[in-house]
Amino acid sequence: MSDILGTGEPKLIGTGSPDSTTRILYYSILDPQFSEKVFKIFESPVSASGKRTYKTRGRYATFSVDVLLCRYVDNSLAIGSLPTAKQMASTLLSYEDKDVVFYPFKDGATYGDGFGKPIKNAANVNVNCRLIDVNFSFLENISGDYDVITLIFKTNEFYDLSKLLQA
């Protein structure tokens, strides 16, 4: 959890294709990289002081989420209506190369109200993320089921990090 950005697991909401359903990524590990900055330095060849001007157009973000499917089997947190590992894997695969609304933190039980928000741009409009990659991997240092599905989300446009902060 994050005290300033939100609480709870990441979640995504489909944007119509394949559906518009809310999917909470239980038992997952979020690795956010908020600062893919697009900027350029302009340096004056004439200025006596060697003046530099920095221009930042904005920043994109990449979110890597490891969903530990192996934990869907034992469901140690006793989450109700939890899909099976296979169902979850199948569902997440259906979003590959689709745009989704991505919440780094779903904001607990009453997600959507207060903090824990989707990525937003400077105009405070949701920025869709593209699920650009879905990969399977296996944790070999634990016993029993060890499936992991890794999701890579990228923002489709520049976003404003301040819009994610807790109100």
Next chain:
Amino acid sequence: MSNQVKNYYVGSWVDISDYITEIGEVPASLRNDDYTLKIENQKISVASTIRDVRTSDYEFADEDKFSFLVDDECIYQGLVETSEYDYAGMFFDVNLYHALTSLKSVIIDYATLHTALAASDNWWEYTSKDNDFFGHSVVSLLWTLKCVFTAAGFTLDVSAVEDTEIFTDVDWDWSGGTLTGHRDPVAITYKDLFFIEQMLYCTGNAVAANYATIDSVPYGLSADKVNGFDFVSEVLSSVGLLLKQTGIDTFALIFETAAYSITDDAKFEYAKRKVRAEAAALENISCTSYGFKDDPAYTSNPSYIDYYQLPYGANPTSLNAATIGSGKDSIPFMTNLQIFYSDAKNNVSHFESIYMRGYLQPELSADLAYTYGTGKQRLNLIAKKVRAKINSYLREEILTDYQSEKKTVIEHNVDFEWSNSRIVQESYDE
């Protein structure tokens, strides 16, 4: 700073900025150093996902319209010349030509312009031959330019220049209907410049004839008709005015401004060079103009005569040629471009050629207004061409932050990606 690219689709301008994958620097300036018009092409790449907004026909058609805006101000408008789809890259390579190219489709002739010219209710814009003492239809230069722009689908605003004084002329005093001598010098403004309609339709032609004669021989005399682009370009250079885009499909006439003053710290790239004058002195240049060199009101036929006889007759006649200077470096001047001036505004409430004070002509000088007699001045029709020819100048190329103030520099290219202005400006040794 907010940059937008818009595409005219199904009756409205649609913001397609999100679909532009590549855009070069957008040219926002419209002139050459001698004030003639300059327009440039623009290339952009548009992602194939443009079908999200162009749902019924996502391919770009010939002459589809694009506009480029900075902070909601249109700085460039173009029409599709070619649109190639790159299947591997999934984008359209779109080559645009400047919207002002449409002026080339407007021909300066009776069929194209007469109805529009005669539609004005303002006396200073158009006076019919029926209301003119000598039977000339008289049309103001500014109104003619406006009508040429309208014929091409644009609007031209002349309000910034129309009342500006260009030069002073000694006025004749017709008090009480009798010529009683000279009055104090009167100011001639851009509003006071006019064409005689029949002569306007001879612009570019090697002979003088009325429009019916010119039009009666397709591929003959009519082949010399000039198009609106060349006409506007020549007229602006002649009378010292510049063009500025003020919005989508709207333009305005303005005066030359001072160059940009950019601090050294804000020069991201900078280069300068000194350019020597093409001609060392006025002695090196010459200019030959062809036209009706005498006052048509008094020499063609001073009485009421048939419409087709004025001011050019049905039979084509050769033009008078006048050459100034003897230098080998010749300055071109559009054949039969004849501009007159009047002070009708000081005398009457309508515009008659009887109030014509004279005609304008080329002069070997870089001054727009030159003195040619006691207390008399005239506008020099080749002043800007002479300036560009005989003066050395400093040429600066500067890359800097976007300059929202529109100055009349030679080049102002706007980098839409980094919101920079690439400026090329010249300062003459005057």
